Amino acid sequence: MDLENPRAEPDNFVIRFANVNGSGSASSNALIARCIFRMGHTIGAKNMFPSNIQGFPTWYEIRVSSQGYTARRGGVDLMVAMNGQTILKDAEDLEKGGVLIYDSTRPIAERLRRQDVLWLDLPLTELARRHFPDSRQRTLLQNMICTGVLCRLLRLDETLLRELISGQYRSKSALLPVNIKAFELGCRYAAEHFKCLPFYVTSSGSGERLGEDAPLLMNGNTAMALGALFAGATVCGWYPITPSTSLIDAFSDFCQRYRTDHDSGEKKYAIIQAEDEIAAIGMVLGASWMGARAFTATSGPGISLMCEFLGYGYYAEIPAVIFNIQRCGPSTGMPTRNQQADLLICAYASHGDSKHIMIFPAGPDECFEFARKAFDWAERYQTPVFVMSDLDAGMNDAISPPLKAASFAPDRGKVLGMQELEQLQGPFLRYADPDGDGIPYRTLPGVHQKGSYFTRGSGHDRAGRYTEDGALYQENMRRIAAKFKTAARELPEPLFPLSHESASSVIISYGSGSEAVKEAIDLLKADGIYLNHMRIRAFPFSARVRDFCLTQDRCLVLDLNRDGQMACLLRNEFPELAPLLIPLCLWDGLPVQAEQLVRDIRTLMPGAL
Amino acid sequence: MLSIEKPKIASVLQRKNELGLSPEDYGGAPSTLCGGCGHDSVTAAIISACFELSIPPENVAKMSGIGCSSKTPAYFLRGAHAFNAVHGRMPSVTTGACAANRDMYYLAVSGDGDTASIGLGQFIHALRRRLNMLYLIENNGIYGLTKGQFSALADAGSRNKQGGMNPFTGIDPVRLAMTLGASFVARGFSGDKEQLIPLIKAGLLHKGFALIDVLSPCVSFNNHADSSRSYDYIRKHEREVNSQVSEDFVPSREEIFLLPEEQKKALRTACLHDGSSVRMRAYPESCYEPDDKQAAFRFLDDCQKEGSIPTGLIYKEAETEDFHDMCGTSQTALRDLPMDGLIPSPETLRHINQQFR
Numbered sequence: 001m002d003l004e005n006p007r008a009e010p011d012n013f014v015i016r017f018a019n020v021n022g023s024g025s026a027s028s029n030a031l032i033a034r035c036i037f038r039m040g041h042t043i044g045a046k047n048m049f050p051s052n053i054q055g056f057p058t059w060y061e062i063r064v065s066s067q068g069y070t071a072r073r074g075g076v077d078l079m080v081a082m083n084g085q086t087i088l089k090d091a092e093d094l095e096k097g098g099v100l101i102y103d104s105t106r107p108i109a110e111r112l113r114r115q116d117v118l119w120l121d122l123p124l125t126e127l128a129r130r131h132f133p134d135s136r137q138r139t140l141l142q143n144m145i146c147t148g149v150l151c152r153l154l155r156l157d158e159t160l161l162r163e164l165i166s167g168q169y170r171s172k173s174a175l176l177p178v179n180i181k182a183f184e185l186g187c188r189y190a191a192e193h194f195k196c197l198p199f200y201v202t203s204s205g206s207g208e209r210l211g212e213d214a215p216l217l218m219n220g221n222t223a224m225a226l227g228a229l230f231a232g233a234t235v236c237g238w239y240p241i242t243p244s245t246s247l248i249d250a251f252s253d254f255c256q257r258y259r260t261d262h263d264s265g266e267k268k269y270a271i272i273q274a275e276d277e278i279a280a281i282g283m284v285l286g287a288s289w290m291g292a293r294a295f296t297a298t299s300g301p302g303i304s305l306m307c308e309f310l311g312y313g314y315y316a317e318i319p320a321v322i323f324n325i326q327r328c329g330p331s332t333g334m335p336t337r338n339q340q341a342d343l344l345i346c347a348y349a350s351h352g353d354s355k356h357i358m359i360f361p362a363g364p365d366e367c368f369e370f371a372r373k374a375f376d377w378a379e380r381y382q383t384p385v386f387v388m389s390d391l392d393a394g395m396n397d398a399i400s401p402p403l404k405a406a407s408f409a410p411d412r413g414k415v416l417g418m419q420e421l422e423q424l425q426g427p428f429l430r431y432a433d434p435d436g437d438g439i440p441y442r443t444l445p446g447v448h449q450k451g452s453y454f455t456r457g458s459g460h461d462r463a464g465r466y467t468e469d470g471a472l473y474q475e476n477m478r479r480i481a482a483k484f485k486t487a488a489r490e491l492p493e494p495l496f497p498l499s500h501e502s503a504s505s506v507i508i509s510y511g512s513g514s515e516a517v518k519e520a521i522d523l524l525k526a527d528g529i530y531l532n533h534m535r536i537r538a539f540p541f542s543a544r545v546r547d548f549c550l551t552q553d554r555c556l557v558l559d560l561n562r563d564g565q566m567a568c569l570l571r572n573e574f575p576e577l578a579p580l581l582i583p584l585c586l587w588d589g590l591p592v593q594a595e596q597l598v599r600d601i602r603t604l605m606p607g608a609l
Numbered sequence: 610m611l612s613i614e615k616p617k618i619a620s621v622l623q624r625k626n627e628l629g630l631s632p633e634d635y636g637g638a639p640s641t642l643c644g645g646c647g648h649d650s651v652t653a654a655i656i657s658a659c660f661e662l663s664i665p666p667e668n669v670a671k672m673s674g675i676g677c678s679s680k681t682p683a684y685f686l687r688g689a690h691a692f693n694a695v696h697g698r699m700p701s702v703t704t705g706a707c708a709a710n711r712d713m714y715y716l717a718v719s720g721d722g723d724t725a726s727i728g729l730g731q732f733i734h735a736l737r738r739r740l741n742m743l744y745l746i747e748n749n750g751i752y753g754l755t756k757g758q759f760s761a762l763a764d765a766g767s768r769n770k771q772g773g774m775n776p777f778t779g780i781d782p783v784r785l786a787m788t789l790g791a792s793f794v795a796r797g798f799s800g801d802k803e804q805l806i807p808l809i810k811a812g813l814l815h816k817g818f819a820l821i822d823v824l825s826p827c828v829s830f831n832n833h834a835d836s837s838r839s840y841d842y843i844r845k846h847e848r849e850v851n852s853q854v855s856e857d858f859v860p861s862r863e864e865i866f867l868l869p870e871e872q873k874k875a876l877r878t879a880c881l882h883d884g885s886s887v888r889m890r891a892y893p894e895s896c897y898e899p900d901d902k903q904a905a906f907r908f909l910d911d912c913q914k915e916g917s918i919p920t921g922l923i924y925k926e927a928e929t930e931d932f933h934d935m936c937g938t939s940q941t942a943l944r945d946l947p948m949d950g951l952i953p954s955p956e957t958l959r960h961i962n963q964q965f966r
């Protein structure tokens with residue numbers, strides 16, 4: 001049988017691992033991804049896992065691309081089908097001419113096999129049983145045998161892979177020899193039984209990547225935790241929720257390493273697991289009010305619970321940083337699936353007129369930078385700031401330039417210290433606008449009697465005194481609106497990663513949705529469809545967002561939600577854009593595939609064909 | 610808007626404390642509560658206690674939720690910052706503030722509805738975490754600000770102004786606090802300043818979570834004849850334990866407690882962490898050491914059986930650990946740590962980068 005898959009070629013292909021969750025496959029799959037990355041290639045790695053601890057199907061996809069694409073392409077060239085329950089369905093997802101490896105200890109009958117793909121029989125359970133007496137270790141070792149097989153099939157750098165395996169078992173070195181044995185067994189079995197595949201990883205990548213400027217492979221949650229560390233954040237109140245928990249775990253690890261006094265054991269931080277998200281945001285507001293840099297990380301259900309306090313933060317003007325790692329759906333939804341569906345609730349969270357700053361980072365380096373700067377913005381504008389990430393950006397490793405910053409000096413905003421208060425003539429006016437930018441001056445408790453004021457969510461005048469006077473209420477609320485205008489001028493501007501002189505339409509994206517856009521634009525270009533690309537990075541929007549849109553015939557707004565929430569915000573804030581905006585919604589909960597995006601753009605722009 | 614000027618709460622006496630401040634310096638804005646409201650008496654007791662302890666007002670953080678009671682921080686210590694949080698959520702805000710700055714006096718005022726109805730969850734978790742704070746419940750058995758609905762602290766069987774009966778079990782905040790980690794638990798009565806002021810003083814200086822459940826009648830909605838939170842009812846049913854004599858609070862620097870010998874014998878001493886102590890008059894019929902939790906529970910049971918309301922210092926743990934001891938937080942307040950010591954160096958970042966290649 002002569003099978004051909006024209007889509008897969010050396011350094012350009014897609015592997016998907018189909019596993020049972022809880023079987024320890026995730027770490028060995030990640031090893032393969034890191035090995036290809038270290039060999040100098042561009043990869044994208046996406047973990048598509050269930051909301052379950054053990055026994056459900058789970059998938060892990062690695063994209064290798066010589067053009068530098070990292071999003072999912074669409075389709076699969078090599079299926080490592082290790083979940084007996086899903087094997088036939090997994091086979092269906094393969095490209096024609098694709099390759100499937102499966103555990104042939106329980107063989108699949110010839111008549112059930114898809115005929116236009118290559119089946120590689122690997123008696124994995126049998127091999128493990130024969131070579132490893134300890135039955136408890138066998139499932140885990142099967143993963144390592146499989147890693148050995150793939151090393152040979154894909155011509156991975158064996159020395160490097162061994163080194164990575166050793167690294168993984170650094171803290172459990174007793175387990176290393178048996179894992180290496182399993183790995184070697186896999187390599188040997190493949191050499192003896194399988195021919196090399198037509199697609200593989202060449203050694204012609206950019207070579208070993210270890211220099212100072214070499215890229216990283218990191219997930220967004222880790223990058224954001226580092227952002228909080230390098231912002232000098234000391235108080236964190238949180239409540240566990242996927243997919244934000246790993247951000248707190250990472251912050252906790254970094255604090256143990258870099259914020260603990262090695263002699264006294266004293267902690268220069270407080271991470272408090274709250275009783276719920278209401279308490280978590282309450283803690284953040286209390287700590288920020290007291291003058292520490294404080295944050296929480298959560299996801300949709302947590303945001304819903306926080307709403308009353310968010311309105312308080314807006315109106316009483318207290319800094320707070322909220323990392324919202326969005327997930328799929330209303331209510332519990334699909335907790336381990338991806339969406340960007342909290343834009344509307346975060347933009348206007350809480351009752352009454354209120355509005356909040358949202359920052360949309362894309363890629364680990366920007367996750368780091370924006371997480372760090374979010375503390376500056378929260379203190380500068382004295383208001384809650386949402387850093388809007390999502391499950392895909394937060395939990396999946398992505399290639400990124402090294403994390404760096406021109407300066408780590410924090411901007412603590414307008415705070416009157418001891419000396420200024422000492423010299424203050426007249427009463428301290430907490431909610432006045434002496435600089436004409438809408439931003440008042442604040443004071444911290446415990447510094448000076450003259451700075452004291454009554455922080456309240458009830459109607460207040462410029463001195464923070466209770467009022468039910470409509471005119472005073474309006475004066476204060478108008479000032480807050482002006483403060484948000486100032487913020488809109490100073491927050492990160494949109495970026496224009498791609499523009500083409502013959503393009504008169506733009507695709508607008510933000511956050512993780514942006515990853516597939518470049519590839520989609522390149523694919524469409526081949527068909528003679530030209531598109532510009534604008535990536536929005538902050539809300540309230542910069543005037544540049546509107547100005548640029550007005551130069552375009554059509555603005556396709558890529559949203560990972562059903563209702564086109566970004567398009568809705570743009571319409572709401574800039575009504576004049578309404579006729580130009582075309583929602584482009586991808587919302588099945590999985591990371592965007594470039595080819596799907598292309599199909600959707602084609603249907604939305606039939607005239608362009 | 611109409612509002613009636615009320616006489617200032619603060620004593621007009623021109624006494625001065627160690628800081629050279631007068632009671633008036635511990636006052637606040639004029640109260641806007643109903644004339645005769647128990648909460649105003651608690652405000653007055655707080656002013657006296659802080660004045661007598663010579664606490665610098667700016668070293669106090671006044672924390673409260675929502676309700677008539679939670680408004681009162683506006684009426685005392687104008688030189689202190691206040692955080693009037695959302696309804697029932699003051700404990701979480703205090704947790705964050707306390708985590709950020711261990712060097713303040715956290716003086717929290719809440720209502721029975723704010724604490725035990727909407728806020729029961731947060732209240733319990735603050736207890737468990739042993740925050741170093743004084744938590745005053747101004748307990749009138751009902752929601753004053755929303756006009757008289759029963760709170761979760763209302764006694765079962767008590768009647769509201771319209772004659773409606775509360776069929777549900779009332780939560781006892783004293784027992785709850787003793788069970789969950791409060792290391793200082795007392796009950797006071799807004800109508801008994803002599804007892805309340807020393808309790809507040811001791812509670813403020815106490816390290817760890819100090820709770821005072823202050824019975825504080827609502828004259829507008831819960832002071833009728835068949836209410837168990839009326840002035841009359843409390844006066845008739847109160848049973849004191851471990852109540853302090855008036856000059857009972859002995860700062861560490863005072864070496865000798867000047868009292869006749871026979872009176873001294875009748876006093877029990879509870880030591881505070883800074884070396885000072887509170888002395889209490891021991892009532893023969895309810896005599897137990899305040900750190901004896903079992904005896905305290907027995908006393909509460911006795912009172913319940915006879916239908917009396919126990920007041921005074923009911924329980925005080927001998928040695929206490931607070932939130933920061935349990936967490937191992939730095940001795941310097943987190944918010945006072947210089948930023949350049951908190952932010953790792955660019956060199957460290959390069960090192961971290963390397964771990965992700």
Ligand SMILES: Cc1ncc(C[n+]2csc(CCOP(=O)(O)OP(=O)(O)O)c2C)c(N)n1
Pocket residue numbers: 675676677678679696719720721722723724747749751752753754755760
């Ligand atoms: C979320 C929310 N729900 C309801 C209210 C209305 N509300 C204001 S005060 C209060 C009850 C306060 O009772 P309590 O704490 O006992 O204080 P009191 O007025 O009796 O001193 C309620 C229900 C509110 N402010 N916020």
Ligand code: SF4
Pocket residue numbers: 641642643645646647648677678749753754826827828829830
């Ligand atoms: S309604 Fe009751 S609790 Fe509120 S101020 Fe009046 S008397 Fe006090």
Ligand SMILES: [Mg+2]
Pocket residue numbers: 676720721722747748749750751752753760
């Ligand atoms: Mg009440």
